[in-house]
Amino acid sequence: MRIENSFIPVHGVGEATERRLWENGITHWDEFDGSVVGATLSDRIETFIDEGRTHLDRGDVSVFAEALPAASRWRCYENVRNETCFLDIETTGLDAACNDVTTVSLHRGGETKTFVKGRDLTSDRLERELDEAALLATFNGQRFDVPFLETCFDIDVDVPHVDLMYPCKKLGLDGGLKAIERDLGIDRDMPDISGRDAVRLWHEYEAGDESSLETLIEYNRADTRNMEPLLEIVTDRLHENVFEAAVADD
Template sequence: MRIENSFIPVHGVGEATERRLWEHGITHWEEFDGSVVGSTLADRIESFIEEGWTYLDRGDVSPFAESLPAASRWRLYENVRQETCFLDIETTGLDARRNDVTTVSLHRGGETKTFVNGRDLTADRLTAELEPASLLVTFNGQRFDVPFLETCFDLEVAVPHVDLMYPCKKLGLDGGLKAIERDLGIERDMPDITGRDAVRLWHEYERGDDGSLETLVEYNRADTRNMEPLMEIVADRLHEQVFEAACRRD
């Protein structure tokens, strides 16, 4: 599903109205003709579409991210799949005012990069890595990863953001990232490690154990890489559940 199939970013259009448009064959912006809804709302939708094309021509999905509910931002993915950056961080605790970020992994275009505290993890480096991205994907990053980075590195992450935890809940997929991976059959190349293990590995590295850092980095990279197949599955399932199901109705 693409942004051009969506009408709920328009003020006054909820899921029921959007579904009614789809059921009447108006499944794409180009098919909107002002029917089905009242004249005031039709004018609003037409203005939204005209402005929306301008943003899409620039590859800018940020206005749609701001107006879509968190559980519906998966709709942005198809438009900017190749420019999507998956991100995950490890920390020494849960409080950004007292704890540190230890590693940050970013996965984009089939390549995963990891930055380590005390080596190459800096605000400038993070800014440079995130700047080319059209979309940021995390798991629980809206409440944790992004605000943690912003606090610890005094930066603003302005990239449009899909937190996979919310569309997963929409599909009835509850629990943490690894539990959802198991439910969906997404495999990992390494044994399961907990967040507590990640803290322990970092402290072991600080005491001189480079092997512990290697394990921590691979754990962080696995979390980040596995979000890509999860995003694909979530987008496909919600496309079927939300869009295709409505379009098939007589």
């Protein structure tokens, strides 16, 4: 499903109205003719479509991400799949005011990069990497990863953001990232490690154990890489549940 199939970013269009448009054959912006809704709402939709095309021509999905509910931002993914950056962080604790970010992994275009505290993890490097992304994807990053980075590195993360936890809940997929991976059959190349283990590994590295840092990095990278197949599965299932189900009822 692409942004061009969506109408709920328009003020006054909820899921029921969008579904009614789809059921009446208006499944794409190109098909909108104002026949299903009133004149005022029709004008709003036409303005949204005109302005939306300009944003999409620039590869900018921020206006749509801001207007969509958190559980519906997955709709932005198909438009900027190749420019989507998957991000995960490890920290020394849960409070950004008194704990540190130890590693940050970013996965985009089939390549995973990891930055380490005290080596190459800096605010400038993070800003450069994020500036290249059209969409940010995390798991629980809206409440944890992004605020933590903004506090610890004094940066503003303003990339359009899909927090996978919310569309997963929409599909009835509850629990943490690793539990959902198991439910969906997404494999990992290493044993399961907890957030508490990640803190322990960092302290072992600080005490001189380089192998602990290697394990921590691979754990962080696995979390980041596995979000890509998770988002693929989530978008496919929600496309079927939300869009194809309505079109099939047409």
